[in-house]
Every structure is written in C-alpha cells, then in structure tokens.
Amino acid sequence: xxxxxxxxIVGKPGRRAYHALFPSLVRAHQxxxxxxxxxxxxxGFGVTPEIAAELLARGAACLTSGxxxxxxxxxxxxxxxxxxxxxxxxxPEGAPGKGWGVYSSGQELVAVCNLMGRAGLDSLDCPFRTxxxxxxxxxxxxxxxxxxxxxxxxxxxxxxxxxxEGRASLVFGTHTHVQTADERILxxxxxxxxxxxxxxxxxxxxxxxxxxxxERFLQRMPVRFEVPDHPARLCGIxxxxxxxxxxxxxxxxxxxxAS
Numbered sequence: 016x017x018x019x020x021x022x023x024i025v026g027k028p029g030r031r032a033y034h035a036l037f038p039s040l041v042r043a044h045q046x047x048x049x050x051x052x053x054x055x056x057x058x059g060f061g062v063t064p065e066i067a068a069e070l071l072a073r074g075a076a077c078l079t080s081g082x083x084x085x086x087x088x089x090x091x092x093x094x095x096x097x098x099x100x101x102x103x104x105x106x107p108e109g110a111p112g113k114g115w116g117v118y119s120s121g122q123e124l125v126a127v128c129n130l131m132g133r134a135g136l137d138s139l140d141c142p143f144r145t146x147x148x149x150x151x152x153x154x155x156x157x158x159x160x161x162x163x164x165x166x167x168x169x170x171x172x173x174x175x176x177x178x179x180e181g182r183a184s185l186v187f188g189t190h191t192h193v194q195t196a197d198e199r200i201l202x203x204x205x206x207x208x209x210x211x212x213x214x215x216x217x218x219x220x221x222x223x224x225x226x227x228x229x230e231r232f233l234q235r236m237p238v239r240f241e242v243p244d245h246p247a248r249l250c251g252i253x254x255x256x257x258x259x260x261x262x263x264x265x266x267x268x269x270x271x272x273a274s
Contacts, residue, residue: 016123016159016258019049020187021075021251022194024056025215025222026242030066032214032249032273037073040271044253048120050127051075052163052189053100054083055215059222059242061086064093067100076118077101079129081165081190082136103131103165104149105140115149117156123258124157128183132166132175132190142166143178150182158261162186169195169209176207184261185254187211192221194250194268204262212250212270216243248272 019040024033033051041049051070053062061083067090070078077099084090084102094100094112104114115128128149130142146162153160160183166172172188179186181203187210188195194212201207215222220229223240231238249271255264 016047016120016125016256017045018161018185018254018256019044019046019251020161020163020211020254021049021051021214021249022211023052023054023189023192023213023215024070025192025213026055026057026059028216028242028245028247029214029222030056030069032247033070034073035273036249036271040269041074046253047123048076048118048125049074050077050079050161050163052080052165053078054081054165054189055213055222057087059240062090063087064089067093067097071099075099076120076125077116077127079127079163079165079189081131101127101129103129103139105130105142105145107140114145115153117153123159126153126157126160128153128160128162130162130164130175132164132168132171134171135167143175146179154182159184159256159258160261164188165190167191172209176201176205180205184256185263185266187252194270196268198252198266198268200263200266204260206254206256206263206266208252208266208268211252211268214247214249214251216245216247217272218245219243246273
C-alpha cells in the first residue's frame with residue numbers, strides 16, 4: 016500500500032499549493048491513502064468546517080490536527096459529525112471528536128491515530144500510554160497503523176517512535192514546520208521521520224511573515240502573526256507499507272513548489 020502524508024497546511028497559500036499539487040502527486044505515485052495535517056490551514060491557526068470539507072473533497076482520506084484544533088469554535092460540533100477529522104487522542108475524556116479512526120482503502124483498512132507531545136505544549140494525557148491503551152483495538156482491526164505525532168520536541172518524537180516500534184507501521188512528526196532529513200525504517204519495521212515539514216508559503220519563518228517574527232524576537236512584545244501570500248511549497252512523505260505485515264518497506268521525503 017502506498018501512503019502519502021502531507022505536512023501542516025498553513026493558511027491560504029498552503030491550501031492553494033495542496034489543491035494544485037495533490038492530484039498530480041496521487042496520480043504520479045499511485046497513492047492509495049492520503050493523510051493531511053490541517054492544523055494551521057485557517058489563516059495559520061486551526062481549521063474551520065468549510066476548510067476541512069474543502070480538503071476532504073480534494074481527496075484526503077483523513078485529516079489530522081494538533082494544539083490549535085479548538086481555535087475556531089465552529090469546529091467543535093463539526094468534529095463530532097465528521098469522523099475523517101481527528102484531534103489528538105490524548106485530550107482528556109469528554110473532548111469533542113475522536114483521536115483515531117479506521118478508514119477503507121480499497122480492500123485494506125488503515126488505522127490513523129493522532130497524538131500530541133507534552134514537551135513545550137499543553138500537558139495532556141501521556142501520548143505513550145495513550146497509544147498503549149488504543150493499540151489492542153486498532154491492531155484487532157488492521158495491521159496498518161499510522162501515527163501523526165504532533166510535538167515540539169525532537170527527542171520526544173524519536174523516543175515515541177522507538178516506544179511503538181514494531182507496533183505502528185508509520186510514525187511521522189508534525190508541528191515544527193521544518194522537514195527533517197532523518198527518514199528511516201526502524202528495526203521493527205516502523206517507518207519514521209521526526210517532522211514532515213509544512214505545506215505553506217516560502218520566504219517566511221515557519222509560515223509567518225518574517226519581519227513580524229524578527230520583531231517579536233527583538234522587542235519581546237506581543238505581535239499579531241500573519242501568513243503572507245507568497246508562493247508555497249508542499250512537504251510530506253511517500254511510504255510503501257506491506258499490507259500483510261504492516262511493516263514499512265520504503266519511505267522518502269517529498270518537496271514540491273507550487274507554480
């Protein structure tokens with residue numbers, strides 16, 4: 016099975032790049048299943064029901080998110096009704112929506128789990144133990160288990176990958192918006208990359224107008240961040256998973272600049 020994971024879509028430029036490049040990527044690489052992180056798709060923070068529906072309509076099989084998922088209040092009733100939009104599974108009991116789901120891809124089923132790290136972010140339930148608790152149910156349905164680990168700390172992401180080695184088919188990091196060059200297959204057959212990068216505007220600081228971020232660092236005063244309307248680059252990974260074993264066979268980074 017060929018999987019495509021697309022990194023954090025940032026604002027209108029990121030959505031525009033996704034719409035322009037996604038169909039050709041799916042065709043060129045014969046993608047069976049695509050996961051898209053929509054964490055920053057609404058002007059850089061969160062996602063709205065309209066934008067989520069737009070991304071799904073373009074062909075994403077599943078949308079993952081992270082710490083900005085509740086930025087827009089209208090997403091709360093929507094996420095209860097749309098099982099293809101996930102929030103981190105380690106939010107406390109009673110949070111709207113679901114943190115994992117099982118989706119069809121031809122004759123195969125794919126379990127996708129969204130988790131959020133705790134180092135430098137909100138102190139949610141332990142993502143390591145949350146996966147442990149969910150794994151038996153996911154594994155009872157399918158051997159193909161994919162995790163979007165939305166986290167600030169590279170060490171936490173790497174440690175998590177080793178914790179789930181041999182159980183998850185693939186773990187890819189999101190949130191830091193900078194694609195890392197450490198894609199690999201762990202000994203237990205788990206594909207891993209610390210961060211798949213962002214799908215957002217070039218010539219920025221992780222998707223934000225660079226002058227505003229520089230000002231924030233210089234002045235140490237609150238600054239309203241804005242996503243500039245620049246040409247955008249799509250970042251992600253292409254992964255081949257053996258359907259019979261759930262093990263990753265190949266993994267490679269992708270970067271495509273939208274014209």
